[in-house]
Amino acid sequence: MTETTPAVPVAWPGGARCAVAFTFDVDAESPLLSTDPSLADRMGVMSHQAYGPLVGVPRLLDVLDGLQVPGTFFVPGYTAHRHPGAVRAIADGGHDIAHHGYLHESLVGVDERTERGYLERGLEALESLTGRRPAGYRAPMWEMNWRTPGLLHEYGFLYDSTLMDSDHPYELAVGDDGASLVELPVSWALDDWQQYCFVPGFSGTGLIETPAKAIELWEAELDAMRACGGLWILTNHPFLSGRPGRAAALRDFIARVREHDDVWIAGLDEIARHVRAQGLDPRSLTRPQTAAADHA
Numbered sequence: 191m192t193e194t195t196p197a198v199p200v201a202w203p204g205g206a207r208c209a210v211a212f213t214f215d216v217d218a219e220s221p222l223l224s225t226d227p228s229l230a231d232r233m234g235v236m237s238h239q240a241y242g243p244l245v246g247v248p249r250l251l252d253v254l255d256g257l258q259v260p261g262t263f264f265v266p267g268y269t270a271h272r273h274p275g276a277v278r279a280i281a282d283g284g285h286d287i288a289h290h291g292y293l294h295e296s297l298v299g300v301d302e303r304t305e306r307g308y309l310e311r312g313l314e315a316l317e318s319l320t321g322r323r324p325a326g327y328r329a330p331m332w333e334m335n336w337r338t339p340g341l342l343h344e345y346g347f348l349y350d351s352t353l354m355d356s357d358h359p360y361e362l363a364v365g366d367d368g369a370s371l372v373e374l375p376v377s378w379a380l381d382d383w384q385q386y387c388f389v390p391g392f393s394g395t396g397l398i399e400t401p402a403k404a405i406e407l408w409e410a411e412l413d414a415m416r417a418c419g420g421l422w423i424l425t426n427h428p429f430l431s432g433r434p435g436r437a438a439a440l441r442d443f444i445a446r447v448r449e450h451d452d453v454w455i456a457g458l459d460e461i462a463r464h465v466r467a468q469g470l471d472p473r474s475l476t477r478p479q480t481a482a483a484d485h486a
Contacts, residue, residue, distance in 0.1 A: 194355075194473065194474060194475055194476065195473060196356065197355075197356040197357075197358040197359070197360035197473060198358065198360075198470070199358050199418075199419045199420070200358055200359055200419075200421075200464075200465060200468055200470075201468070202419075202454045202464075203454050203464065204454060205452075206452055206453055206454035207416050207417075207419050207452040207453070208412075208415050208416040208419060208420060208421070208422060208452065208453045208454070209359075209420075209421045209422070209453070209454045209455075209456065209461055209464075210412070210421075210422050210423075210424075210447060210453045210454065210455045210456075211262060211374070211421070211422070211423045211424070211455070211456060211457065211458050211461060212254070212259060212260075212261050212262075212424050212426070212444065212455075213261065213262040213263070213264065213328075213351070213423055213424065213425050213426070213458060214247075214250060214261060214262070214263045214264070214425075214426050214427065214428055214431075215263075215264045215290060215328070215425060215426075215427050216242060216243060216247065216263055216264065216265045216266070216269050216273075216276070216277070216280075216290075216427075216428055217239070217242065217266060217269065217290070217294055217427055217429070218239050218240060218242050218243050218266070218268075218269045218272065218273060218429065219236055219239040219240065219268070219269075219272065220266040220268045220269060220291075220292075220293045220294035221239075221294040221330070221331075222235065222236075222239060222389070222392055223268070223293060223294075224291075224293040224294045224295050224296070224330070225392070226392075229392070235389060235390075235391075235392070238389060238429065239429050240273075240429075241428075241429045241432065241433075242427060242428035242429030242430075242432060243269060243272075243273035243275075243276035243277075243428065244273070244276070245432060246427075246428030246429055246430075246431070246432015246433070246437075247276040247279065247280065247428045247432065248276070248279065249428075249432050249434075249437050250426070250428055250431065250432050250437060250440075251279060251280065251283050251285075253437060253440065253441045253444065254283070254285070254444075255283060256441070257441070257444050257445055257448060259444055259448065259455055260284070260285060260286070260455070260456060260457040260460070261285045261286070261457060262285065262286040262287075262288055262326065262351075262457045262458040262459065263277075263280045263285055263286065263287050263288065264288045264289070264290035264326075264328045264351075265277055265280070265287055265288070265289075265290055265316060266290045266291050266292060266293060266294045266312065266330070267291070267292035267293075267311055267312035267313075267314070267315030267316060268292055268293045268294070268315070270315040270316055270319045270320075271315055274319055277316075277319055277320065278319065278320070281319075281320040281322065285457065286325070286326065286457035286458055286459040286460075287316060287320055287322065287324055288324045288325065288326035288327060288328060288351075288458065288459075289309070289312050289313065289316065289324045289326065289327045289328070289347070290312070290327075290328050290330060291308050291312055291329070291330040292308050292311040292312040292315065294330040294331075295308050295330060296330060296331055296333060297329055297330070297333055297334055297335050297338060298333050298335075300335070302337060302341075305335065305337070305338065305341060306341065309341060309342075309345055310345075313345065323346070324347070325347065325348040325349060325459045325462065326347065326348065326349045326350070326351060326374075326458050326459060326462065327342050327347050327349070327350050327351070327352070328350070328351045328352055328376075329350075329352040332352050332354070332376060332378075333352075334350075334352050334353070336477050338350075339362055339364045339371050339373075340364045340365060342364075342371055343364040343365075343369055343370070343371050347371065348371075348372055348459070348462050348463070348466065349371065349372040349373070349374055349458060349459070349461075349462035349465075350362070350371055350372070350373055350374070351373075351374040351375070351376055351423065351458055352373075352376065353373055353375050353376070353475070354375055354376060354377060354378075355375065355475065356373075356375045356420075357375070357415065357418055357420030357421070358375075358419075358420050358421060359372060359373060359374045359375065359421050359461065359462075359465045360372075360373050360465075360470060360472075360473055361373070361465070361466075361470045361471070361472040361473065362472065362473065362474075362475070363472035363473060363474045364472075368472065369472075370472035372462040372465045372466055374421060374423060374458055374461060374462060374465075375421065375423070376423050376425060377411070377423075379407060379408075379411055380408060380411055380422070380423060380424050380425060381424075381425040381426075382404060382425065382426045382427055382430045382431045382436075383425075383427060383430065385398075385399040385403065385404040385407075385430075386398055386399065386404070386430040386431070386433075386436065387427075387430055401435055401436045401438075401439030401440075402439065404436075404439075405439055405440075405443050408424060408443065409443065409446075412447065412453075416450070416452060416453065421461065422453075423458070426440065
């Protein structure tokens with residue numbers, strides 16, 4: 191059995207101890223419609239999700255613009271088709287726009303042909319609207335197949351931000367020929383969904399945390415990541431963190447992060463290019479053997 195070795199720390203620009211990225215998944219209606227198309231009949235639920243592109247995105251863009259901070263926005267192709275104005279505003283702001291499926295489809299159990307269809311449909315939607323081919327990808331629900339990294343490399347992606355096995359970015363091997371994909375790892379602790387999301391009959395328990403509680407968690411994770419020299423990536427959803435009180439708390443938090451002289455704040459595209467320039471040796475993740483295979 192091949193042992194997977196840990197990722198090694200990366201030297202950050204300007205002597206920074208830690209890299210920081212603020213990312214936003216512009217899911218809008220897509221996760222609900224992908225899970226259960228009949229949810230389209232629930233007007234209240236659809237309005238809850240539409241708040242993201244209609245109100246949350248403009249508010250969060252104002253926050254980033256006011257603080258002169260770059261963001262990365264992961265956009266399902268369906269969002270680009272249904273809410274083109276919001277996605278154009280993100281592009282016009284100069285932010286990194288990355289692929290997030292077409293209808294936020296789960297990849298669990300899908301065959302290769304179906305997965306290619308999701309990739310191609312999402313690419314077409316984003317390219318036709320923005321005129322730019324996305325460099326990055328994030329799997330819906332942070333769930334990839336073992337074939338997914340190889341497909342991303344085939345379709346020309348520079349980076350993925352889905353996996354969770356490291357504090358440090360790394361080159362993920364995608365074949366036997368030395369090819370790799372820059373992996374920018376994430377964490378459930380650094381996601382606003384677990385803090386804020388409640389959609390009756392779909393997600394959450396009804397316990398919605400205060401912005402102060404969420405920021406306390408994220409700040410603790412940032413302080414620890416600065417100590418270990420890793421990559422801290424926050425994931426927010428405009429339909430959640432775009433609400434007034436949460437956006438105000440996020441603005442104040444980002445302003446405090448900017449005051450640290452030992453962090454480098456960048457979009458994930460810029461961070462991925464920096465990692466690629468380090469010439470790191472690719473590392474592999476391998477599928478565990480099942481009990482049946484172990485005893486075969």
